[in-house]
Amino acid sequence: EINLMESLTLKGVSQLYAYVEERQKLQCLNTLFAKLEINQSIIFCNSVQRVELLAKKITELGYSCFYIHSRMQQSHRNRVFHDFRRGACRNLVCSDLFTRGIDIQAVNVVINFDFPKTAETYLHRVGRAGRFGHLGLAINLITHEDRFNLYKIEQELGTTIRSIPKVIDRALYVAGAAPEPEEDLDEQ
Amino acid sequence: MERSHHPKPSTQIQDRVHFIFNNLSEANVADRGADIKGLVEPEFYPWLAQYIVVKRVSKEANFHLLYMDFVDAVELPSFTALVLQETYNMIRIILNELASAGSSSSSERASLKNLGAWLGLQTLGRNKPILHRDLALKDLVIIAFEQGPRSLLYVIPFVTKVLEGSRSGRIFRPPNPWLMAILGILKELHLMQKIKLNLQFEITLLCKKFELTIDDIEPSNILRPLSVPRPMSQAM
Numbered sequence: 001e002i003n004l005m006e007s008l009t010l011k012g013v014s015q016l017y018a019y020v021e022e023r024q025k026l027q028c029l030n031t032l033f034a035k036l037e038i039n040q041s042i043i044f045c046n047s048v049q050r051v052e053l054l055a056k057k058i059t060e061l062g063y064s065c066f067y068i069h070s071r072m073q074q075s076h077r078n079r080v081f082h083d084f085r086r087g088a089c090r091n092l093v094c095s096d097l098f099t100r101g102i103d104i105q106a107v108n109v110v111i112n113f114d115f116p117k118t119a120e121t122y123l124h125r126v127g128r129a130g131r132f133g134h135l136g137l138a139i140n141l142i143t144h145e146d147r148f149n150l151y152k153i154e155q156e157l158g159t160t161i162r163s164i165p166k167v168i169d170r171a172l173y174v175a176g177a178a179p180e181p182e183e184d185l186d187e188q
Numbered sequence: 189m190e191r192s193h194h195p196k197p198s199t200q201i202q203d204r205v206h207f208i209f210n211n212l213s214e215a216n217v218a219d220r221g222a223d224i225k226g227l228v229e230p231e232f233y234p235w236l237a238q239y240i241v242v243k244r245v246s247k248e249a250n251f252h253l254l255y256m257d258f259v260d261a262v263e264l265p266s267f268t269a270l271v272l273q274e275t276y277n278m279i280r281i282i283l284n285e286l287a288s289a290g291s292s293s294s295s296e297r298a299s300l301k302n303l304g305a306w307l308g309l310q311t312l313g314r315n316k317p318i319l320h321r322d323l324a325l326k327d328l329v330i331i332a333f334e335q336g337p338r339s340l341l342y343v344i345p346f347v348t349k350v351l352e353g354s355r356s357g358r359i360f361r362p363p364n365p366w367l368m369a370i371l372g373i374l375k376e377l378h379l380m381q382k383i384k385l386n387l388q389f390e391i392t393l394l395c396k397k398f399e400l401t402i403d404d405i406e407p408s409n410i411l412r413p414l415s416v417p418r419p420m421s422q423a424m
Contacts, residue, residue, distance in 0.1 A: 034203035038210045039248050064213040087250055089213050106250045174247050175295065 008127030013110075014172040015126065015161040017140040017150060025113060025141050026057065032111065032139060033063070037174050040084070040106040043093045044125050046114035054113060055093040069095040096121055102128060108173050110138045115146040119156035137173035139164065192277065194234035201228060205236065209244060217254060221261020237270035241278050245306045246299040252306055272310055276322050279303050283328075286342050287335075297342045304346040308353020312360040318350070325350065329373050333411050337384065344377070344387045348394040355397060362398050371395070372408035379407055380415075 020028050029043075045051045048069045055067035066089045068080045077097070084092045085104055093113075102110070102125070116122045126138040140161060142150055154161055196202065204227060208220050228236055245255055259271050282300045289296075311318050318325060325347055332343035351367065354360035360367050374391045377383055395402050 030207075033210045034207050036210070037206070037243055037247070039250070041210075062207070062211060064211040064216060087213075087254070089215070090211055106248070175298065 008123050010123070010127050010157065010159050012134060013126055013128070013136040013138050015138045015140070015159065016164040016168070017142045017161050018164045019142050022143055028141055029058070029111070029113065030061070032109075036109060036137070036168065037170055038090065039108045040087070040104065041091045041109040041111060042102060042107055042125075043091060043111045043113050044116070045093065045095060046116070048095055050114065051093050051095050058091075058093070064090040065093055066091075067093040068097065070097045096124070105134060108134075108136050108175070110136065112138070112140040115140050115142055115149060116153070117149060119153045122153050123157060135173050135175050137168070192234075192238075194238055195231060196235050197228060197232045201232075205239065209239075212251075212254060212258060214254065214257075217257045218261045221258045221263070224262060225264075233267055233270055234274075237267065237274045240271060241274040241303070241306075245275070246278065246302050249302045249305060252302075252309060256309060275303060275307050275310065279307065279323065287339070297345070300342055300346045301349050304349035305353065308350040309356065310353075312351070312354035313356035315357045315359040317360070317366070326370055326373060329370070329377070330410060330414070333377065334414055340377075340387060341384070344374070345390050347374070348390045351394060352397055362400060368405075369408070371405050373410055375402065375405040376407040376409070376411050378402060380411070
């Protein structure tokens with residue numbers, strides 16, 4: 001078997017976390033969608049039930065979203081993934097079923113609505129095939145129970161996940177965004 | 189050239205607009221386009237147009253058709269005109285920045301290409317001309333040629349993207365004389381020895397998209413006289 005972890009990299013991905021309580025997660029998601037410029041996003045949950053629940057909830061709130069999880073028929077999964085790839089919807093809620101990382105150019109934001117338990121899962125969710133040098137943003141919603149996992153995964157992957165700043169520089173995740181124009185445009 | 193600062197709506201309204209754009213899709217674009225008039229006051233339309241062009245269109249080439257549908261769904265000719273005006277503005281700003289910068293950044297070149305594709309769709313693709321006073325494409329190529337390879341590197345991919353837009357229209361596709369004249373210059377450039385391979389490729393690709401081959405195009409004779417070194421006496 002090929003070691004797939006080697007082909008994935010966290011290079012070019014800005015990794016951030018927000019410390020929240022479980023009941024604040026949805027509010028946090030709303031804030032992210034009001035502040036960021038998201039081309040397409042993937043939102044990960046840790047169980048099939050939570051995928052369906054979250055997808056239902058945010059669809060009601062006006063999000064453009066599909067969901068995909070491991071208990072769906074392969075043909076349905078293919079269909080959803082294909083439609084997502086061609087941009088029929090903007091956001092995909094899913095469980096851990098991508099075994100080779102996410103390879104969709106337009107996805108510039110990955111959100112761990114539930115923080116993964118292992119470094120390998122984290123890397124498969126957030127890491128990408130580094131060839132194209134795409135920029136990306138990974139946002140982790142961290143609860144009290146996740147705090148040791150966060151540290152452990154940082155150590156194992158030799159990476160740093162920073163606390164989310166008040167304003168996120170769009171140059172970190174929007175391809176082709178210059179660092180300065182943000183002030184240019186937003187400060188009068 | 190300064191980026192214009194339009195009056196902005198409240199943060200709350202801005203956030204709702206951001207949310208709409210983060211969740212815009214084929215399925216909801218007609219409704220969202222209609223909704224926006226209830227959300228954003230007309231005095232902020234210039235801000236909205238700038239947001240669409242600068243933050244969305246120039247970065248998200250994959251959603252150009254979607255954003256076109258959005259602008260159409262707003263159903264206000266004045267808004268459509270604002271978006272086009274912002275497109276020209278942004279193109280001028282980036283062209284100026286690239287012309288003055290010592291080294292050209294690949295991200296700015298990418299934005300320029302995206303804006304070019306968008307402009308082509310909005311104008312040529314809808315049988316509307318690109319007026320000389322808005323953007324002189326032919327002059328742009330000639331000036332870039334005079335300035336040298338660094339200018340050609342961002343001008344040629346931009347121009348080919350703009351022209352590509354004419355495919356979805358009826359008037360500006362081959363054998364339209366305006367188009368053929370620009371293709372003629374590109375062909376002339378293509379024939380030159382020192383031209384970079386990737387630029388040659390861009391030009392060949394454009395022809396292919398028009399279902400032409402590069403040999404079908406009659407080269408102009410505009411650039412060659414420019415490349416001959418002028419005699420010293422002329423400079424004195």
